[in-house]
Amino acid sequence: MKILVAVKRVIDYNVKVRVKADLTDVELANTKMGLNPFCEIAVEEAIRLKEKGVATEVVVVSIGNKASQEQLRTALALGADRGILIETEQVVDSLSVAKLLQAVVLEEKPELVILGKQSIDSDNGQTGQMLAALAGMPQATFASELTIADGQAIVVREVDGGLQTLELNLPAVVTTDLRLNEPRYASLPNIMKAKRKPLDVKTPEALGVDLKCYLKVIKVEPPTERQSGIVVESIGELVTKLKNEAKVIG
Amino acid sequence: MNQAQFPNLFSPLTIAGKTIRNRIMSTGHDTTLPDDGYINDAYIAYQEARALGGAGLIVLQVSAVHDSARYSSHVLMATDDGCIEGYRKMADTCHQHDAVVYAQLFHPGREIMETADGLAPVAYSASAIHQERFHVMPRTMSVDMISEIVAGYASAAKRMEAAGIDGVEIVASHGYLPSQFLNPCVNKRTDQYGGCDENRLRFLQEVIAEVRNATSDHFAVGLRISSREMDEHGLQLENTLAACKVLSVDLDFINIIAGTSATLVGAVHIVPPMTTDNAYLASDSKLYKEQLDIPVFVAGRINQPQEAEQVLLKKEADIVGMTRALICDPNMPEKAAAGRFDDIRACIGCNQACIGHFHRGLPISCIQHPETGRELIYGFGGAPKATTLKKVMIIGGGPAGLKAASIAAGAGHKVTLYEASKQLGGQVNIAQKVIGRAEFGGLATNLTRECEIAGVDVVRNTKVDRSLVEREQPDVVIIATGATPYIPEFENYGEMQVVNNWQILNEEVVPGASVVIADWKCDWVGMGLAQQLAGNGHKVRLAVNGVCAGELLQSYVRTSMIATLHRLEVEVIPYMRLFGCDDDTVYMQHTASGDAVMLEEVDTLVLSYGQQPTSTLAEEISDLAEVHTIGDALAARTAEEAVYDGLKVAWNL
Structure with a gap:
């Protein structure tokens, strides 16, 4: 079974994000970049399936500028077999990403596509769902457990009321939640080996995908700083302040 | 006077x-x-x-x-x-x-x-x-x-x-x-x-x-x-x-x-x-x-x-x-x-x-x-005259052998020093080739003169083996055959040029434009090579397995060399353990965090790992005479220990 895993280059999760002075975007210059943590979980899950003998090949795909090769190499060092970079300098929204991934799905014909449930930069949480729709595959989002058996994926999902278990016919799309697994660290030998694994570079044009963007970022602002609190003398004073000053109760 | x-x-x-x-x-x-x-x-x-x-x-x-x-x-x-x-x-x-x-x-x-x-x-x-x-x-x-x-x-x-x-x-x-x-x-x-x-x-x-x-x-x-x-x-x-x-x-x-x-x-x-x-x-x-x-x-x-x-x-x-x-x-x-x-x-x-x-x-x-x-x-002047004069063979004309020979001959023993090459001095002859260390060669000159004064017989171009010891029948053999570069085990997946420090000092190899020196020893050899190569127009990264370049050096020597490397824009990277290399990348491990560090776009990897003794002569002749091993032949250290070994062993013959 071939597994396709989509990965994204984002600001490293340890870095405190700063907004650019002109409020057009977050600052990316000289900022440490890394693999989106949910994507890392997706890679880990695919590798575990390969280690169990369920999967035969793990292909990782990323969309972005040339530097995204670093994240593909990280995924290869973790254990993926080969990488595909769809190289573009353009800003791509979730739908464009889903279309590009759909084009790769058509070429690669994976039996399972695993994605992170969202990326920690744009936080949309849409790509997996859109891909499933475009590809006409069943989907299971927010997976906290994944088992493959008898041509089916059994997925435990984290939902508001508890855990939901789904059975999906393959090929299917699964997006990962935080508790699906704990990703490993890349070992030095595997980092060295990763460099010798194949990495194809494609373009959106070659895949025949138009990157028309339906979203426009108007402004990026840092959250307002939390104001310091006050100590009230009595419950009565608290209620009065909540009513008249905070206006949170009627 | x-x-x-x-x-x-x-x-x-x-x-x-x-x-x-x-x-x-x-x-x-x-x-x-x-x-x-x-x-x-x-x-x-x-x-x-x-x-x-x-x-x-x-x-x-x-x-x-x-x-x-x-x-x-x-x-x-x-x-x-x-x-x-x-x-x-x-x-x-x-x-x-x-x-x-x-x-x-x-x-x-x-x-x-x-x-x-x-x-x-x-x-x-x-x-x-x-x-x-x-x-x-x-x-x-x-x-x-x-x-x-x-x-x-x-x-x-x-x-x-x-x-x-x-x-x-x-x-x-x-x-x-x-x-x-x-x-x-x-x-x-x-x-x-x-x-x-x-x-x-x-x-x-x-x-x-x-x-x-x-x-x-x-x-x-x-x-x-x-x-x-x-x-x-x-x-x-x-x-x-x-x-x-x-x-x-x-x-x-x-x-x-x-x-x-x-x-x-x-x-x-x-x-x-x-x-x-x-x-x-x-x-x-x-x-x-x-x-x-x-x-x-x-x-x-x-x-x-x-x-x-x-x-x-x-x-x-x-x-x-x-x-x-x-x-x-x-x-x-x-x-x-x-x-x-x-x-x-x-x-x-x-x-x-x-x-x-x-x-x-x-x-x-x-x-x-x-x-x-x-x-x-x-004391203040040479070894006391020996009461029993011995025939002493000293094998190796580096600092240890030369010092032992001069002290033993000074005490009245009959001393012959055998040197495999044509030139006395041993590793000093290589060490003095490091840029800024030419004066180090004085060590060999001085010790050679001390041997002349003491009346040591010197035989050059002669590699001593068991048969020569058998023929000579000495009372004492002092083995001071030195050491050769130590090459550590590491992963090598590719075609990168990998050389050791001696090969560069002896001009046996021509390093590429971009060089990484893996310097485990943290002495003046790695720093000297960095200076030499950077001065010759190479891009040099000195990756030291220590907290700073020249960790083992006397601080004034270190400061002065670090200043030179800084002016030459040599990049010094501390806490680096060599893991491996491929065609163009050297893979290091950070010795504090354990994380991988990749040094990319490298043409040549230079190993500066000190030396290791290789001679087995001591075991081969142990039945023929009283045998002592000194200097780097005993354990690869510095010239200081080599000369001191020579003094101690020869003084107590």
């Missing part, structure tokens, strides 16, 4: 009524031989070697004038009368060999390097200004404390005179307390001891006046000062010259040196390494001599009598400090006087066992002459 070659060097000079027989001085330097604050037999024997060898003036290591002046765990204390007996024995010993002896009166102020109990010191200075090199934050001295310290100088001087010492040198050099008062960057006082040049000079004027009051006219009182402290925050030439013009009216001499203990770059000049020009401070002392009416002394990489004579001839100084020259060869004055120039064991400025030992809290020695600092064991 034939002194015609050096008319100036061997002309006497009288200071405060005491005649110094020649112009050769051993300056004040720490030896770490005294261990309880008092002069001991080991230190007396050490200075006796210099007096016996012909030095005219011996200045003793610093003597603390106040309890707050303990700047190292081994400092001599001159703060109570209990010290007098030691100084008296020292004076008597030096006088017995016709040397004049001065003591140094010392207070470090904030320059406290270490304490006996390892606890951070309470340091005092003119003002509370942070000290950079030892990370000391001093307290500001009260006026009462200043008076107490001034009195301490006077009472220490009085004790010295009572002990028969010929004079004192007030240590205002190297950023120590008097310099801290002089220096507007360190003295921020607004009382009578600071604020203007006149006030900043007051401390030293009081010290000199009180020392004068406490001693007689026949007791020399001089000042040691750095003509320049070689740091932006240190004293500059115009400051020190102006101060000395005022002070000199009450002094018998000024002793010129350079640098400051306070900063890395300034401290290099405390004991300038081999890359420093010979007699580099003579132009400064000349300026002093022209403007002052008292004798001026100078030191600073003057390691041969020829250089010293030139300094005197050009009237650049009246007395020449040749401290390391005397550490390396205490008999240098006597040999120079006798015209035996080739017999002088010249100092190579390696700093390894003199100041290097001091910084490690170890007794002073010399890599070329391990007898130095060990006079109580090895």
